[in-house]
Amino acid sequence: MQAKPLALKILDITAVLLFAVGAYMALVYAPTEAVMGQVQRVFYFHVATAWVALLGFIAAGVTGVIYLVTKNMKWDIVEVAAVEISLVFFFITIVLGSIWARPIWNTWWTWDPRLTTAAVTELIYIAYFMLRQGIEDPDRRARFGAVYTLVGAVSAPITFFAIRLFRTIHPVVIGSPSAEAQGGFSMTADMRTAFFFNLFAFTVIFVSFFWNRIRMGQMQARVEQLKLKVMQ
Amino acid sequence: MFFQETTPDTSGYMIAGYAIAFIVMAIYLASFVIRNRNLQRDLETLESMDKEK
Numbered sequence: 001m002q003a004k005p006l007a008l009k010i011l012d013i014t015a016v017l018l019f020a021v022g023a024y025m026a027l028v029y030a031p032t033e034a035v036m037g038q039v040q041r042v043f044y045f046h047v048a049t050a051w052v053a054l055l056g057f058i059a060a061g062v063t064g065v066i067y068l069v070t071k072n073m074k075w076d077i078v079e080v081a082a083v084e085i086s087l088v089f090f091f092i093t094i095v096l097g098s099i100w101a102r103p104i105w106n107t108w109w110t111w112d113p114r115l116t117t118a119a120v121t122e123l124i125y126i127a128y129f130m131l132r133q134g135i136e137d138p139d140r141r142a143r144f145g146a147v148y149t150l151v152g153a154v155s156a157p158i159t160f161f162a163i164r165l166f167r168t169i170h171p172v173v174i175g176s177p178s179a180e181a182q183g184g185f186s187m188t189a190d191m192r193t194a195f196f197f198n199l200f201a202f203t204v205i206f207v208s209f210f211w212n213r214i215r216m217g218q219m220q221a222r223v224e225q226l227k228l229k230v231m232q
Numbered sequence: 233m234f235f236q237e238t239t240p241d242t243s244g245y246m247i248a249g250y251a252i253a254f255i256v257m258a259i260y261l262a263s264f265v266i267r268n269r270n271l272q273r274d275l276e277t278l279e280s281m282d283k284e285k
Contacts, residue, residue: 023250027250035239036242037239037240037242038242039243039249042249042250045250045253092252092256095249095256096249096252096253099245099249099252100245100249102245103245209264212264216267219268219271222275223271223275223278226279226281227278229282230278230282230285
């Protein structure tokens with residue numbers, strides 16, 4: 001395996017620094033919201049992780065299409081990387097949302113359209129790995145995985161637009177708010193700065209993880225190849 | 233909410249939220265490093281076995 005490229009090393013360090021600054025902005029720099037109190041601060045990580053996760057799920061769908069067209073295994077590696085990282089980030093999104101909901105909605109969970117579509121999306125991608133685990137032939141596994149992510153990618157925009165299309169209590173902070181929304185708020189300039197900074201920071205963190213995970217996938221493929229060669 | 237006069241103390245929820253977010257990210261990062269190290273070891277072993285063959 002080749003040594004880590006300098007650009008990736010720089011990206012890793014930048015991601016760590018941005019994460020630290022993003023956490024500072026969310027926990028210290030942004031003002032405390034008057035109605036919800038400190039719990040509103042989870043919003044900065046909640047939205048940022050959701051943003052990169054949904055982007056990753058769509059990226060996985062796109063790479064799935066590219067794999068189906070080209071049949072090149074490197075796209076399968078990219079697809080797996082996108083799904084794995086997005087799954088972790090989306091889990092954080094759901095947990096943070098649930099923790100926020102407890103004092104604001106007086107419940108950890110409710111079957112609201114946004115929460116339901118988010119849970120379905122997470123489960124779809126957990127099942128993706130279960131599907132892959134059950135198929136031994138690498139080509140067949142990649143083909144099934146590509147088709148699955150293509151179908152699964154539909155759930156990402158549905159989750160994103162759920163609060164804009166359906167009657168929901170989930171707040172729409174960016175764009176027109178829903179009349180039924182509970183826990184919505186208007187962002188001050190400092191809140192907006194912290195919010196957009198975290199969106200940017202998590203995008204860089206995602207790219208850093210993504211690149212590293214692709215490299216790991218390539219190493220995994222090389223190990224599998226060598227195993228077959230040595231066993232022959 | 234309409235008759236609320238002071239900002240409620242919800243800091244416990246905030247701390248719990250961020251603690252979980254940091255822990256999940258730390259676990260993922262640790263799994264990343266461990267898997268990478270194991271793969272590196274496997275690769276070195278297999279490459280030496282392949283050369284000996």
